[in-house]
Amino acid sequence: MLVVGFPAGPLEANCYLLAPEDGGDCVLVDPGEDIGAALDAALAAHGLTPVAMLATHGHPDHVASAAEVGSRHGIPLHLHEADRPLLAADAGEWKDGIVPLVKGPLRLAGLEITVSHTPGHTAGSVTFGLTSAEGGRIVLTGDSLFAGSIGRSSGADGELVRSLGAKVMTLPDDTVVLPGHGPATTIGQERAGNPFLAGTGS
Template identity: 30%
Template sequence: MVPLEDGVEDVIGKAARGLGLADEPLARAAGVSLEEVRRVKRGELDERLIRRLASVLHLRGDALVALGKGDYRPRDPGPIPGFLAFHTAWSGMTVNAYLVWDLRTREAAAFDTGGDCDEMLGAIRDRGLQLRAIFLTHTHGDHIAALDRLKGETGARAYVGDQEPLPGAEPFAAGAEFSIGSLPIRTLLTNGHSPGGITYLVSGGPRLLAIVGDSLFAGSMGGGNVSYADALRNNREKVLALPADTVICPGHGPLTSVAEEREHNPFFTS
């Protein structure tokens, strides 16, 4: 079972950094001691403290406490025909990549590469697929580590949002549309974690898929490394505005859904 990417301490840390609140001003605003803030950031479960910090950080206290208690785990969507997730190691963490294909034509697309592409290449061979395209959600190293090899062994073309140009990948403007076999692929700009992060919406199969990279995680989100405000806005207005049963395929952690994150994500529930 793929673990959640973030715990309470990660969510609090990301929100505090996004709002520009160091530990001392955060403690003052929450009416708690500096040591209490640091205890929570070390992963200590204290419901009272978590709720005090959540109120200052504009996080949903109930969802944050549930995350800390281990009460939140997104429902497994189960097998999805024409879809596989891959979880590979990269610098002490696990990163996700995805393979989607047309069940009739066997044409396929990869979304990111993960730390290596051994499993993905094996799946392509075993299923008799033709990899036509490699779509990159963003250009952080853990998501593109195997790009050269995947291109070289399959002959697939790579594509990336034009706000994050990358040698060997063809740039496109957000809003561009692609297709793999009979499967339409729409693109949304979901920047904030990175300058030009892209979410890919794959329709035409059994479930609508939103392949979001590090824009959103089950119970959390990617840090707003470039713009915390943009990261929040894009997730709220674009990803979480999708139909409730949309499967969210994040760059780290387990699969989730729009319904799950509307209800349980501390950054967005209301």
């Protein structure tokens, strides 16, 4: 499985391209601010064609380029319905290109992507899980889980930690975590050393 990551905008949100391999269809996760040039370079370098966008949540630093990219490539944005109100008002009619995310697998660009609702950072925050043909696992956590930390919670006290404990920290230790900001980590590293997650998961 091919994973290409690059930072976007002043907050350096991580955008990711996911594909089975070079030279085919791909999925763009979290089309953040001003990604045009970086996206074009990554697509050209790997011979990729985007067929869909996925959003871990609806904050602007993760979806600001969705309307532009969606219109240019003719592709939809998959977003949890609870985060639809967070989209900028100037998204206008392009909002018709939004596909509500639902629990369960998505099959896009030759990939099977597991969607888990993990509210806390936002009401509609989700994580995306994938397993490569070789058996390696990754989970894209947006702003819910970072290396050594967790996201700011906008929900009820403890909601984010409960979501992570139930949906993310139950994954195997060797699962690679691709967060919305900062470096990659693993579930095992976070289980052992993340002070916000003591006693969560299994």
